[in-house]
Amino acid sequence: MTLRRIGSSHQPVEVMIDPGEEQPEGWGYAASLRWRLAFMRAVLVAITVGVISVASYWTVSSSLTSSVDEGLEEKASTLLERAQEPGFYENVEDEIAMLKSYNGDLRVALSPPGWEYVVGDSIALPADLPPSRGTPDSRIISGAGGERIVVMSDETGAVVVMTLQMDDIRRLVTSLGVLLLIISCAGVLISILLGFAISDASLKPLAQLQRAVETVARTDQLRPIPVVGNDELARLTVSFNEMLEALRVSRMRQSQLVADAGHELKTPLTSMRTNIELLMMASRPGSPPISEQDRHELECDVLAQMEEMSTLIGDLVDLTREEETNVLEPVHLNRVLETAVERVERRRHDVEILTHTVSWYLNGDGFSLTRALVNVLDNAVKWSPENAVVRVSMKPIDKHHVQIVVEDSGPGIPEEEREMIFERFYRAVQSRSLPGSGLGLAIVRQVVDRHAGHIEVGESDDGGTKVTLVFPGTQDPTHLSPGQPNPQ
Structure with a gap:
């Protein structure tokens, strides 16, 4: 075992540390709660902003590329429709030049039906994508230089190839990515600062509690x-x-x-x-x-x-x-009562104790129960006159509770003192001249309370004292488990 000193500088506390026990390590346990909360908020914001930024970047990039592809397909389809009009091929170069005049980065190549050459720009296509003739078809690919290429044919056999450079779009997407990165970093920084502010506000009651604990430890004021x-x-x-x-x-x-x-x-x-x-x-x-x-x-x-x-x-x-004492185990209560009666009978032979018991079990402390019953019986015997009889009866009052009644023929206890006799060191007026500590019934009350029972004092039929004790439990010991509460 080793000692570790913890706590504030005003009131350090030494705590026993078992060297065999694995102690948590790492920044998460060394840092303050304030730092950990701020860090967790920053990580959460960073993940959220990062996911949103990546999703935004991918969405915008895909949307722009899709928009370019749709524009190229629309232009290629329009050109093929114009190519089916009479007299188109007589001015085909002018038609292509007019189309390119509205799209500066656009390159166009048209292969009329049955022609072995193309009109317009010379565009190199990938080897695995030969132009289709006689079958309506449309394909979009990315070129080696980063441009977008659309290849479209119609039923007449005409083939149109259009390409568009993506430099402007790539610059736009790159700018968007940089902007999103800056926003993400700024969001993480702001979240850290706000995390400290929120942590301070959230932990203020905890700080008050800590100061109160330190005050209690320092001043001993509760x-x-x-x-x-x-x-x-x-x-x-x-x-x-x-x-x-x-x-x-x-x-x-x-x-x-x-x-x-x-x-x-x-x-x-x-x-x-x-x-x-x-x-x-x-x-x-x-x-x-x-x-x-x-x-x-x-x-x-x-x-x-x-x-x-x-x-x-x-x-x-x-x-x-x-x-x-907190250890509870199955106890045979009527045997405990019989043991208590035997002990008390040896102290005074001129008083008879009549008992009537039933079999009853409960989870409890046998020593404490014996001590409590001895105290109750000892009081009954001590206050009984010569040749008197102390009546002890034990009977169930319901399925999970038993009642023990002890009656004597003594002078009894005044009604106004019946609750006070359970206080520590309290002794009734008539008993102060007799030996005793005034703790016997206080011990009985404490034992009964610890066993979830109940005790009360009344008057017997012949004017003496009647003590009634109620305990939980059962008549079937199989319903009990060591250390578990008694059946209710």
Whole structure:
């Protein structure tokens, strides 16, 4: 593993890099997002303008060539029609000269029917294109000098050959190509400049988000970012604000947990320190002696306070473990309940626990579920009078939910305190004189919530406390897959 330093100059961040993992390289990853957006826009414009320019160049060039070919065919056809008029061949040279006078670059050769020579210009034809006689025909080819040649014959056997130099048209097409190239280059340059401007405007919310992140990292202040618009960046800002709020709540809960834990630990620690100091003073030479009964009471107090601190620390560890555990696997819930009942029965033998269970399975954490059920049963047993009975029933309420009800015969919980008993370190008025951390039911609530369940507290039939827990799951274990949500 190696370290790579990233981030701004104000707040660099070191990130662990696995040397076995292939890292992306190249300009696309080294350049800034602003440059990449501008470059992609320039490439897109260049491709678009290039395609349009090539298509325009080819269209204009083909249109001009086609226009020349049509003009040559029209002139050749007209000349052949004139050749069929009486007396045409008596003035054939004048007719050709008149035709050429209106077309300066035009060369014309006419071979009358039955003649062995041509009238007009001497035009060399390709060897593979002999003049056709007696059959109406028309052919257009490109000459060696770049001119266009049309060869046309009619049914009388007359053949006309016309050529036209394409120098002017080639110059026009070349000028058009240069102009299109200049326009393409200008379009790409303008697209790059506009790409930077558009990128700056588009990435402005992202820049604000970056500054906000840097501010959070630098000042540790979780201030939300103003949301502008309703686009993807706005939704990203909303998600970031939600993350900040979750972080703020988590930090507040952590601070509150530390403060509450410190307060709860301070009381037994102070009392234990006082008792230990009294025992140390009594053991010093010359100190007033204390009776064996007082010494025994001090020692019992120290042991009780140590037990209280041990219980509190264990509950804090369980609470933290519940926040970090995410592994869920198939659990046989009624067996978990039976295990919890066995543990609680060993703590108090004068209270009977009657249970009624059914077979039920769910994806969960068996250790956490056992801990939660032990806490609920332990509270029921602790508050029950001597020779009382704690009733535990388990039954399905629908196809995918099961209900566990724990009822005792104790003093019950006032209605106004039934929701507060699930808060961390909260203890009801009547229980504050008894040992306990005030975290047991908070752990139960956290376990139930993590398993997508529900818990509520009410009054039992004989005035005691009734705790109802609802868990998802199924009676058929084949419907469960490890790591997957429970059936709903």
